[in-house]
Amino acid sequence: MTIASVGELFDLSGRTALVTGASSGLGWRFAEVLAANGANVGIAARRTDRLETLKSEIEARGGHALPVPLDVTDIDTIAPAFDAVEKAFGPVDILVNNAGVAAEGFIADMNPADWRKVLDTNLDGVFLVGQEAARRMTAVGKGGSIVNIASAIAFKVSKTLGAYAAAKAGVVQLTKVMALELADANIRVNAICPGYIETEINSDYFATEGGKKMIQRYVPMKRLGDIKELDGTLLLLASDAGSFITGTPILVDGGIAL
Template identity: 55%
Template sequence: MSKRFDLSGKVALVTGASSGLGVHFAHTLAEAGASVVLAARRAERLSSLQAELEKKGARAAAVTLDVQSGEAVSAAFDQAERALGAVDIVVNNAGISIVKPALDMPEDDWDAVVDTNLRGAWLVAQTAAKRWVATRRPGSIVNIASILGLRTIGQVAPYNASKAGLIHLTRVLAMEWARHQIRVNAICPGYIETEMNSAFWSTPGGQRLIERIPQRRIGKPEHLDGALLLLASEAGAFMTGSVLTVDGGHTVNSL
């Protein structure tokens, strides 16, 4: 069974690979045997991560990418193919959030969040799919959504909207592209501890949030590994349009 999760010989491109979950996803895919294209805006962080992966024996390449630019996305795929070969797996992980009340949210802040989280994922997915269709190559796209695309909290209206849109985009692309052997699925993480938020979970506010999770604990990046490898590998070959929630039961408790 473990062979069905093996990604040896595959090339995976991860957006938002310079920090947080993107870094973890890159390590997970490399450990499963994939060659990994690290894509993000912060080139210096990508170089460091590339060195880490190569030290472990993985093949890796770093490409600078702003997902809001169609030209940049196309150039990143060209660079990836020259470095490691044609991409087989895309992990649409690039995302940002801006915390402000909806009444005070400037237009530019709204656009920045939606253009990164939704439009950016669309541009990356479409670019990959066009290349796969042109070469009659199967592919897998894993969109990193959020439980906030399924339920809402205040102060992050564009984030909620963009993640809900990404979930619906996942399903419509799965429907349209299934005939081309392209699978499109999504993961909805709950609250996951990362380098950016780790201090918050020990605060009174963080503890109150944890108390709302049925498992009474915060998630770790490795809790997403099973879902990621399932959707990226042959083990999930009959899955498309699926949205996997990994949240310790949080969304169940919110119904």
């Protein structure tokens, strides 16, 4: 029996990926990592102006990327996004369901519109885009990998994050159902559940005294996660290295959910 090298295990050459919410934060990084390991990547978001910058950065490193407009809450934009990526690169066999929003507020005070916005994007969006991917991967018949981005908050809640926690817990359970239903088509469905990962969106807050106290209080490892610390988990789930892993939520949270 041959022994694969690390490079062979995680090689994504010839694969086509679609990353939602790719215009910033985790989605931006996920797209870069997939492209750096050989995948042709459809980068999708509402803010298509930022996607052009990401495309240029990926191509400067020798990768291939295609910006596509996609609002995960608008079902009419989903199929055209897949169509565009497939026309450029071939059938999508890796989906990273990353698009998400947050809205804070105590349950008793939360505006129902804010609740609905979070659930529409973070849960319904994962369902709608995942459904489209599942149908297309099944039709092609070559299997694939769907990686849903959940959160450590799905397992250990915090005050004022009720909508976010409910949505991400729903993503975990949806991931398991999708995995069960799609297993016989060789489509693996897993979830990455990050803890507090430093991004351009939250870095200013975590630099404040309140943010520093929050890290010390809630993160057993006493630090934020670096965005690159999600790379290995993403590659494991997207590549053949994780070919027998499905229905699994993987916590990358510094111990928050313990």
